[in-house]
Amino acid sequence: MSNRKAHLPPPTPIIEWTPLAPSLPAPPPESRSGDILIALFGVALPTAVIILEAAFRLCAEAFFDPMPTWAHTLLISSAPATNAIALARTRQRNTSPSPWLAGFLASSIAVSAFYALLFLPLAPIAVVAILYFGLGLLPFGPATSCLSAWALLRRMKALTPQASLRRPILIGALAGTAALIALDIPGVATRLGLIWAASDDTATRERGLSTLRTFGSQQDLLRFTYDTGRKSGGPLSLVFGLTTPLIFDRGNADPMPYPDKVREIFYRTYGVPFNAFPPPETGRKWARFDDFAFDADHGAAQTGGRIKGLSLISSRMDGSIAAADAAGYLEWIFEFRNVSALDREARLSLMLPQDAVVSRATLWVNGEEREAAYASRAEARKAYDQVAVQQRRDPLLVTTKGAGRVLAQAFPVPRDGTLKMKIGMTIPLYANDDGRLSFALPAIADRNFTIGSETSHAIWIESKTPLTSSFPAFKSAPLANGNHRLEGTLTESGLARLRPEVIIEQKALRPLGVAHINGAPEIEQRIAPPSSTPPTNPLILVVDGSLRMRPHASAINTALAKIAPGRRVGLHIAAEPSVSIDPAPWSEAHAARISTALAAHTFTGGQDNTPALNEALKAASTESNARLLWIHGPQPLRFEATASRLEQSAARIGTMPAIDHYAVEPGPNELWPDAPWAWRARLLPSHGDVATDLARILTSPARATIRRPASTEASTTAPRGSNHIVRLWAHDEILALMTKDPENNRTEATRLAADLRLVTPLSGAVVLETAAQYQAANLNPVAKGTVPTVPEPHEWALIILAMTLLGYLAHRQRSLAGASA
Known part of the structure; x- marks a missing residue:
């Protein structure tokens, strides 16, 4: 056997293949x-x-x-x-x-x-x-x-x-274009809706308003209230702008309405006025430039929008009550501050207590309180415009602003400075169901300034009889001189929303009192006891169909259920199309018809209440001793297209019904006409609970009847009463004269208002800075001793006399004691 080893072939080498990454081409x-x-x-x-x-x-x-x-x-x-x-x-x-x-x-x-x-x-x-x-x-x-x-x-x-980049490029280009078109839809819908909403055709107008509410842009619509020529940047806007003249050149709609019409459409769309929002762009500009914004409503007979930098920093009410004469007097002092770079005009609309009249107006000039001059409304406004608008100096103007309202405007509130003014009002007191007297505090309805959360209204009212209030935070306490006081503070929202009542606890009315002021006859005030029977006269209801009324619809239905059976009641809901239910005796079936109509109505936008008021006025004229009750929200616009029809009906109707306004919340009322027939309408206060307020309005018996006839001979037996009896008589007499024969009685009524220093629909109060300005306007400011104060002038006289007498007695006692010593 051989020992030689076998030779094996060498192993085959293993070859591994690793793919190389392709090299990227270098950028060009x-x-x-x-x-x-x-x-x-x-x-x-x-x-x-x-x-x-x-x-x-x-x-x-x-x-x-x-x-x-x-x-x-x-x-x-x-x-x-x-x-x-x-x-x-x-x-x-x-x-x-x-x-x-x-x-x-x-x-x-x-x-x-x-x-x-x-x-x-x-x-x-x-x-x-x-x-x-x-x-x-x-x-x-x-x-x-x-x-x-x-x-x-x-x-x-x-x-x-x-x-292959073709697909992502195509998708990207389409996505960018689609985004441009999608973002432009609200702008085009706004312009299209505006054109339709400006139409005289009701169906077209409603289609336009619906388009604006559903697809429109509020910011674009707000921009158009200032300038309809301003263009939008979008592909659809460009196409729409080029084709608009071709599409709408048919005479049934203007291509683009003017800004004044757009402001009306803005209110119809959203139910709030355009000036409730800051002007477009100003919220995002460099803030320093906002201080130089022009006040477009300077000197105008309206409050306008809020002015940046202008605010109310102090507010107080001081009052005195003459309970025995069912009269009172209240002074409201305002102080404004302006931190902007320009002098500003302060404007505010006040809701007065029921049937009250402004009887004093003062302005502090260089630290001194100046009294107003009283003249016709045209003369007072002309003097104010001459000084405030042209000379831009220190005037104050107070005029009426619809039923139960006045407009006060003062200029200038200097830059980085303050302005102080006072408005005094004579107030009638009315007996409640329990016999106690009461009145609702005045409140600010509209303003062009801000009120900070730290600013409150300070209240201090005195009376010889105990006082309480519907506002629990107010405190009542006796004073050392035997009088009683009611005092406390209120926030602006609390005052405007609750309108607290001041209640005189004791039943101190005297049935007869006599008062006299120079320039007026002797006035006898006779007070008859109130009725205990619920009202049964026909009632015509007008309910505002605007969006701001939606939260109150159920409360209105709740209050209507309190109406006494058999009372004839009709309903008109202000809307397009309008809803009307003819007057019929109140029963379960009739109540169900009215309740169903209110529940089914969609309260939306801002509705023109004029057509409904016109129909209600005509319906009330067919009923004997009818009463028209208008339940509404803020009315920032006067609709000129329909206002003439209401004026025509009022001129043709023989006997006007009693007309009451009930506003569910504070706000302007530009819609109510400034005409003699409309001046006697009453503004009923809202105390924050619509159901309770309306139930009381609809069911309370007639209040105590107060007659103030003029007497040719002075009474020797009747007790002397408050001078405010004469002012309240004059206010009623002026309205009666203008209701009876406006043309022939205007001069006499205006003279009576000026003589007794009252602000009425015919007269105004104006404070000027210098004697030369009064002379140029042919006006004379009143002397301080002839205007009401807190307390009244005759009460001051009694106080001074009493203090003098006490001083004399004290001096005499000391003299006698020294002599005996």
């Missing part, structure tokens, strides 16, 4: 050299344009608004953001850009290209701006962003030749 030299240009003009410049426009709203105020909403801002901001991401990704050598990045670039191109076309008409202006101001590059921001995105997209194609 021109792309790398253009990185700086892309960073500057594709990222930095568009970003600067967006920031400047968002901060200063330069284009929005001068030409059109490219970023009306935050969604527009985000869409436009996506263009430079996408360019920045794409630039960073294409500079990474070892990473292949995502194909979907091409889709975002395509979307950026679509958005930037559209805005580049929008800014194209501004190119000539931009070139001039480059030469003179250095800001002319801003309008070219969208164009440079579009070109940069296009360059980056080409670079991506060069970096990924094997990838």
Whole structure:
């Protein structure tokens, strides 16, 4: 056997195959050299344009608004953001850009290209701006962003030749275009809805209002209340603007209504006035420029919108009650501060206590309280306009503003300064169901200034009889002089919403009292006891169908259930189309018809109440001793198209019904006519609970009858009463004269108002700064001794006499004691 080893073949070597990563092509030299240009003009410049426009709203105020909403801002901001991401990704050598990045670039191109076309008409202006101001590059921001995105997209194609980018590019371009169109739908719907809503045809108008509520843009509509020529930046808006004259040139609707009409449409759409919101753009401008905003309502007979920097810093009410004469007097002192850069006018509308009349107005000038002059309303306003609007000096004007309301306006509240004024009012007291006397505190209905949360209304009222209030926080206590006081504080929302009642606890009425003021006859006041029978006279209800009434619909139904059976009741709901139920005796069936109508009604927008009031007035004229009760929310507009029909009906109706207003919340009432027939309407206070208030209004017996006849001979037996008896008589006499024969009695009624220093629908009170201004206006301010105060002048005389007598007695006692010593 051989020992030699077998030789085996060597093992086969193992070969491993490792695929090599394909090398990416280097970016073209021109792309790398253009990185700086892309960073500057594709990222930095568009970003600067967006920031400047968002901060200063330069284009929005001068030409059109490219970023009306935050969604527009985000869409436009996506263009430079996408360019920045794409630039960073294409500079990474070892990473292949995502194909979907091409889709975002395509979307950026679509958005930037559209805005580049929008800014194209501004190119000539931009070139001039480059030469003179250095800001002319801003309008070219969208164009440079579009070109940069296009360059980056080409670079991506060069970096990924094997990838197909057609699909993401197509999807991205469509997505960008769709986003532009989607964001423009509210703007186009707003313009289309405006044109329809301005139509005289009821169906077309309702279609327009429905379009605005469903698809419209509140911000665009608010912008149109100031300027309907302002354009929107969107593809649909461009097409709509070009085709509008062709589509709507048929005579049944104006292409675009004027701003005044748009303001009416704004209220009809949302149920609130346009000036309840800050003007467009001002909320995002440089805050310093807002201080120079022009007050378009300066000197006007309306409160207007809120003025930035103007606020109420102090408010107090001081009052005295003459319970035996069912009369009282209240002074409300206001102090305003202005921190803006311009002098401002303070304007406010007050809701007075029922049947009250303003009998004093003063303004502090250079630290001195100045009394007002009283004249016809036209003369008083002319003097105010001459001084406040033209000379821009220190006047105060107080005039009536509808049923139970007055408008006070004072100028100037100096920049970084204050203004102080006082309004005094004579108040009748009425007996409640339990025989106690009461009145509701006045409240601010509308204003052009702010009231801070730290500002409250301080109340202090005195009487010879104990006082309480429907507001539990008020405190009542006796005083050392034997009188009683009621005092406390209220926030603005508490005063306006609750309108607390001041209640005189003791039944101190005397049936007969006599009073006299120079310039007026002797007045006898006779008070008859109140009735104990619930009202049965026909009742015609008018319910405002606006959105602000929706929360109160069930409360109204609850109160109506308290109506006594058999009383004839009719209903008119102010809406389009209107809802009417003819008067019929109150029964379960009739109550169900009215309840169903109220429950089924959709309270929406801001409704014109004039047609419903017109129909209710005509219905009430067919009933004997009827009463019209208008339950409504704020009425910021007067609808001229329908106002003439209400005036016509009032002029033709022989006997006017008694008319009461009940406002469910504070606010203006521009709708109620300023006419003699409408001046006798009563404003009933709201105490915060609509169901309780209306139940009391609908079921309470007639109050005590107060007659104030003029007497030719002074009574020697009747006790002397408060001078406010004469003022209340004069107020009633003026309204009676104007109701009976407005044309022939106007001069006599105006003279009576001026002689007794009253603010009535015919007269006004104006405070001027200098004697020369009074002389130029042919007016004379009243002397302080002839106006009411707290307490009254005759009470001050008694106090002074008593103090003098006490002083004399004390001196005499000391003299006798010294002599005996």
